[in-house]
Amino acid sequence: MKPERLARRVIYESPWVNLYVDKVRFPNGMILEDHHLLDFPQAAAAAIVEDEVGSLLFVRVCRYTAGTDRWEVPAGGLEAGESEIEAARREILEETGYMSEGHESIYTFYPMGGLANKVFHVVRCRAGRKVRDFDTNEVSETCWFTREEIKQMIKDKAFSDGLTLTALLLWLQG
Amino acid sequence: MKPERLARRVIYESPWVNLYVDKVRFPNGMILEDHHLLDFPQAAAAAIVEDEVGSLLFVRVCRYTAGTDRWEVPAGGLEAGESEIEAARREILEETGYMSEGHESIYTFYPMGGLANKVFHVVRCRAGRKVRDFDTNEVSETCWFTREEIKQMIKDKAFSDGLTLTALLLWLQG
Numbered sequence: 329m330k331p332e333r334l335a336r337r338v339i340y341e342s343p344w345v346n347l348y349v350d351k352v353r354f355p356n357g358m359i360l361e362d363h364h365l366l367d368f369p370q371a372a373a374a375a376i377v378e379d380e381v382g383s384l385l386f387v388r389v390c391r392y393t394a395g396t397d398r399w400e401v402p403a404g405g406l407e408a409g410e411s412e413i414e415a416a417r418r419e420i421l422e423e424t425g426y427m428s429e430g431h432e433s434i435y436t437f438y439p440m441g442g443l444a445n446k447v448f449h450v451v452r453c454r455a456g457r458k459v460r461d462f463d464t465n466e467v468s469e470t471c472w473f474t475r476e477e478i479k480q481m482i483k484d485k486a487f488s489d490g491l492t493l494t495a496l497l498l499w500l501q502g
Numbered sequence: 503m504k505p506e507r508l509a510r511r512v513i514y515e516s517p518w519v520n521l522y523v524d525k526v527r528f529p530n531g532m533i534l535e536d537h538h539l540l541d542f543p544q545a546a547a548a549a550i551v552e553d554e555v556g557s558l559l560f561v562r563v564c565r566y567t568a569g570t571d572r573w574e575v576p577a578g579g580l581e582a583g584e585s586e587i588e589a590a591r592r593e594i595l596e597e598t599g600y601m602s603e604g605h606e607s608i609y610t611f612y613p614m615g616g617l618a619n620k621v622f623h624v625v626r627c628r629a630g631r632k633v634r635d636f637d638t639n640e641v642s643e644t645c646w647f648t649r650e651e652i653k654q655m656i657k658d659k660a661f662s663d664g665l666t667l668t669a670l671l672l673w674l675q676g
Contacts, residue, residue: 331566340513340521344538345617347514347521352566358639363566364518366540372616392505392526392537393619394612405616438568439613439664442546442579443519445567446614448664465532482675490613490622490668497671501656 329355343369364443371447373412374403374495375420377428379455379472384499387423387462388469391489399471399481400492412436412449420453422463424470427456435498439490450495452502475500503529517543538617545621547586548577548669549594551602553629553646558673561597561636562643565663573645573655574666586610586623594627596637598644601630609672613664624669626676649674 335351346367352360377385386399404419406412413431420428431453439448462470473481478496487493509525520541526534551559560573578593580586587605594602605627613622636644647655652670661667 330569330571331564333566342538345521345540347519350566354564354566355571356564356638356642360566364516365567366519390505390528390530391612391615392507392524392528392534393539393617394615395504396612396615397504397529435659435667437662437664437667438565438570440618440620441565441568441570441663441665443567444614444618464530468530479675482672485609488611489615490611490664491615493609493611494664494668494671497668497675498656500675501653501671 331355334359366440366444366446368444368446370405370407371412371449372403372405372491373415373419373449373451374401374491375416375428376401376434376450376452376495376499377420377424377426377455378452383472383474384478384496385420385424385426385455386471386473387467388471389467389489394488396488397468398488399473399486400489401495403491412451416449416451416453421460423467425458425460425462427459428453429456430454434502437494448491448494450498452499505529508533540614540618540620542618542620544579544581545586545623546577546579546665547589547593547623547625548575548665549590549602550575550608550624550626550669550673551594551598551600551629552626557646557648558652558670559594559598559600559629560645560647561641562645563641563663568662570662571642572662573647573660574663575669577665586625590625590627595634597641599632599634599636601633602627603630604628608676611668622665622668624672626673
């Protein structure tokens with residue numbers, strides 16, 4: 329038994345996000361007259377990129393939403409028809425200049441399940457050769473951190489991007 | 503140097519979420535004409551509630567957004583004027599019937615930093631007495647899981663709610 333949509337008011341539609349206000353009946357009989365739904369046509373993928381000694385590849389990203397400029401793992405939206413692994417490979421190349429191989433999709437989750445159906449994938453892989461420069465529009469620096477540095481940075485709350493934090497914690501746990 | 507808003511188009515405003523399309527200049531000079539911003543007036547808090555033997559308290563929640571019915575940790579939005587600790591204490595009581603004590607805010611992050619300024623807090627605490635029934639509109643069951651059960655459930659990808667997953671991974675790491 330899943331929640332059932334009884335009516336929909338379209339607030340906004342775009343290739344990035346749609347905003348609907350739905351009337352919803354839940355399996356327990358409860359009816360919500362105005363359930364906001366942020367509908368995202370495309371999922372996103374984050375990449376855990378390991379080198380031969382187990383360090384991970386990071387990119388420095390400036391976020392308008394949060395007013396932050398922090399280290400994140402390479403990540404981005406899936407383009408039409410792409411799998412999360414294809415998207416991860418492309419984003420790694422664009423954001424760092426590195427090829428990558430041995431990709432494995434390790435987890436899929438809803439980052440904001442209360443209001444949004446956005447899907448995040450975490451992909452783990454090995455770094456290949458560096459074949460080009462990174463896209464300076466999206467990224468200001470790239471860097472490798474060791475496992476111990478990453479554990480300390482989490483203790484210091486250095487990561488504010490949720491997808492990065494969750495991907496790193498999954499990697500440490502695995 | 504932070505990104506600067508040059509113009510704003512208001513698509514939708516409500517107590518839950520505002521949708522803006524902003525023209526933004528980034529510190530590197532790049533200008534985005536149409537940067538979608540999902541602006542959330544209130545943060546949310548998740549609660550890691552431990553009993554005396556180190557098991558955690560879970561609630562079963564049906565999500566319209568994802569079409570899922572899964573175990574999550576107690577969580578919810580901050581009400582006006584509430585700290586994350588006050589919100590966690592209130593949500594634990596509403597969603598499980600348990601009092602709680604010894605609250606500590608252990609991490610704060612942006613779950614969807616690319617497009618949204620929503621803030622998530624993770625609060626850790628100890629369970630107190632059970633003083634009432636839980637709110638059956640929001641929760642269908644409550645349950646305690648041990649540390650080993652939680653580690654196995656993460657391996658089995660049993661958690662699809664990002665806030666729950668991140669909170670549990672932080673707890674396992676800490």
